[in-house]
Amino acid sequence: MPFVRVINLNDVVEGRPVLAVVGETDVALFRIGNDVFAIDDLCSHAQASLSEGEQHGHVIECPRHGGRFDIRTGKAKHFPAFSPVRTFPVKIEGDSVFVDVGDD
Template sequence: MGEFQKLAKLSDLQEGKVFVAETRYHKVGLTKLGNEICAFADLCTHDGEEIAEGDLEGDVIVCPRHSAKFNIRTGKVLCMPAVEDLPVYKTRIVGDDVEVELED
């Protein structure tokens, strides 16, 4: 298990938009889906490029380079060319802070 790290404020997150937070070792995409906060690695498992700039269609993010699709709730890859799931992270809200469980 990792440690929870504060990566954003609730006010930073909007439904249907991805907020990117950077830590020393990670770039994490965060978004609101209803009352849920989703956090995922900002990299496409197909080629390692940033994915947060891709289109967000509900709980699916589409890689802007090669159109691989991932479910941001589960990390499951939904179409080629990616074959490996997207890392997703546990989140929690503490006051107005959004914390994400990451391993360094």
């Protein structure tokens, strides 16, 4: 799947994760400064929605059991999560955010 426009840049506010649906994939979007990051919305441990968690800088905390993931790399950073979540390429053109989820 090529890059797909998912949201206006102004709708992605720093410190407030946003859920976007790209094809059949739920994607959590995060803004840090002028950058937007995209990861799989489902926690690899508890299948909870990461876009409903608390963002602490470059880390998102799962709302169910407190597992933490680096939003830049998808790497699990805190027990009970140990498996990474997928990350997706993001590009910004003007006021639009595009995400590529691959072969969804």
